Amino acid sequence: MVITAKGKEILEIAEEPEYVMLAKVEDLKMDMLRIVEEEEIKKIRLKTSDEATFEVEPSILKEMKRVQSLINTEAIDTSVAIPLPNITSRNLSRIIDFCWEHQYNTENLEEFKGRFLKSLNHQELKELLLAANYLNIKTLFDFLCNSFTDLIQNESPEFIRDFFNILNDTNSVKSMHAPAFQGSIDDD
Amino acid sequence: MASTERPHAPPSLPMEVIGEIxxxxxxxxxxxxxxxxxxxxxxxxxxxxxxxxxxxSPTATRLIANTTTRPPLCDNAVSLRAFRLRSLFNDGTFVASELNPPLPNPRGKPHQIVASCDGIICFRVLENPNFLVLWNPTIAKFKALPPLAEHTLGDMRFGFGYDSSSRTYKLVWVLSSRRRQTQANVFALGNGTDTWTTIRGFPSSHLYRDSGKFVSGSLNWLTSGASSSRVIVSLDLRNESCGEVPQPDYGGVVLVNLTLCVLRDCLSLQAFSHTFVDVWLMREYGSKESWSHLFRLSFQVPNFKNTKVLFICEDGQVLLLHRFGRLIVYNPVNATFKIIKDIAYCESSQIGRSPYYGSGWTTSVVSVVWQFFVWYIIAVSGH
Known part of the structure; x- marks a missing residue:
């Protein structure tokens, strides 16, 4: 018979007076319960649209509010990978990267964010924003939204239509340079 | 599970995400x-x-005040301006935009601004003070409210805030008088009723000359309670119920004056003694324990007496309004003052008298059901 570290601890506790023993056993139970719980969460795997499977650790998974609510409310079988049909493997690995850095990189997070943003073109940026929105990751979603506002805030309406694939359905151009603080009532 | 929808189409962002951006x-x-x-x-x-x-966005990015180019005041030189706070704090310069009210007063007299919230300014029509106009200068839209009741015996006080439960802006009008029962009425914008309704149970006390301070969903006024003590009366805009806000322990200071304001989105009290003013901040609205003493400004220079604190910058610098209408940037850390060299002179008598002396304002695209009301036409043509 192999006695594990925990088992050995239990045997040692048996030597203690009863009241100490009871308290220690209670502690030990809690400990083991926590370990078991963590083990269970650790097992969670996510499957992307291109059939790649990712094992995601609990601290990262916690950021993905949508996956969390899937697990908590819909009692999904966590022994099989959870399908994410809207997310590509490329994007999921970027997301995991971002969440990881956001949690553990306390020293040069800004530098990382700068590099992260530079590695993406506009198309990828949009895909990632949609993915962050779908998975409900607040930190990434806020970061990307702010990046978008930086990208568009000084641009012309033409640039913005182009940027967002928007068809110009307005027939007037007169309100284009409507400045603030003008005394006149607006055209509608 | 296979991905079926538009595998190769460029992603277009849904409107809710565009809105977030x-x-x-x-x-x-x-x-x-x-x-x-x-x-x-x-x-x-x-x-x-x-x-x-x-x-x-920050609750106040600008200071609005009636200004004139130089003293002494002449009738047609008064204009309403918005000064960028950042410029005032950073390099002590005035960067001002002139705000042109939709209904200019005859002979260029200033509008009496009674309240403001989320970029909307409420002012009284000089020609007929029973008429109030709500105005968002940023989007150049306004709305005239139905007239207040005819009897005007007593002092009118106002307050303007947002009720998040009904998602309406509410304008409160209090008729406060030493002899008669205090009357309070509320006008909710955007709920379709378009009438003033009476607020029940508003305490009968005399409200000090200042507009209600909007903090945490409540409007707050300083009043003189029984035995001439000062009481902060609050009105919760959700259920329109009144209450009393606890005050700090002033530590034995003999108060000669007390003013209420909003600093850092918290309710703030300025407690004046003969030689200094203590500035207090209620960090958690409604909690007496959360009152904290920010700093003491002593009136070593006699002229600084009755100077009011208008804003506190993130870096701790304080914008003061001198009683003669000049603006001063004060640094509490090393107690240094910087008088702002003014290109525009904040009209002293107006600032002193107006219930809404130099106040915080921000640009916004907030609008209420904007209509050009007949009441205004009646108001103007009546004169």
Whole structure:
């Protein structure tokens, strides 16, 4: 018979007076319960649209509010990978990267964010924003939204239509340079 | 599970995500982007969007005040201006935009601004003080309210704030008199009723000359209670119920004056003695224990007596309004003062008398049901 570290601890506790023993056993139970719980969460795997499977650790998974609510409310079988049909493997690995850095990189997070943003073109940026929105990751979603506002805030309406694939359905151009603080009532 | 929808189409962002991006933009860019397409224009004009946008921006980015180019005042030289706070704090310069009220007063007399919230300014029509106009200068829209009741015996006090439970802006008008029962009325904007309704149970006390301070969903006024003590009366805009806000322990200071203001989005009290003013901040609205003493400004220079604190910058610098209408930037850390060399002279008598002396304001795209009301036409043509 192999006695594990925990088992050995239990045997040692048996030597203690009863009241100490009871308290220690209670502690030990809690400990083991926590370990078991963590083990269970650790097992969670996510499957992307291109059939790649990712094992995601609990601290990262916690950021993905949508996956969390899937697990908590819909009692999904966590022994099989959870399908994410809207997310590509490329994007999921970027997301995991971002969440990881956001949690553990306390020293040069800004530098990382700068590099992260530079590695993406506009198309990828949009895909990632949609993915962050779908998975409900607040930190990434806020970061990307702010990046978008930086990208568009000084641009012309033409640039913005182009940027967002928007068809110009307005027939007037007169309100284009409507400045603030003008005394006149607006055209509608 | 296979991905079925548009595998190769370029992703277009849904409107809710576009909204999240746009509500992070400053107002001046938003206004420009209204012409991108019809749905963007509709989005920017949406009340829910406007509220989210204003919630993300600082409550006050500018100081509004009636100003004149130089003293002494002449009738037609008064104008309403918005000064950028950042410029005042950073390099002590005035960067001002002139705000042109939609209904100019005859002979260029200043408008009496009675309250403001989320970029909307409420002012009284000079010719007929029973008429109030709500105005958002940023989007150049206004709305005249139905007239107040005829009897005007007593002092009128106002307050303007947002009720998040019913998602309406509410304008409160209090007729306070030493001899008669205090009357309080509320006008809720956007709920379709368009009438003043009476608030029951408003305490009978004399309200000090100042507009209600809007903090945490409540309007707050300083009043003189029984035995001439000062009481902060609050009105919760959700259920329109009144209460009393606890005050700090002033530590034995003999108070000669007390003023209420909003600093850092918290309710603040300025407790004046003969030689100094203590500035207090209630960090958690309604909690007596959360009152904390920010700093003491002593009136070593006699002329600084009755100087009021208007704003506190993130870096701790304080904007003061001198009783003669000049602006001073004060640094509490090393107790240094910087008098702002003014190109525009904040009209002293107006600031001193007006219940809404130099106040915080921000740009916003918030609008209420804007209509050109007949009441205003009656008001103007009546004179």
């Amino acid at each position: 746009l509500e992070r933009l400053p107002v001046k860019h938003l206004l420009r982007l209204r012409c991108v397409c019809k749905s963007w224009k509709a989005l920017v004009s949406d009340p829910g969007f406007a509220k989210n946008q204003v919630r993300r």
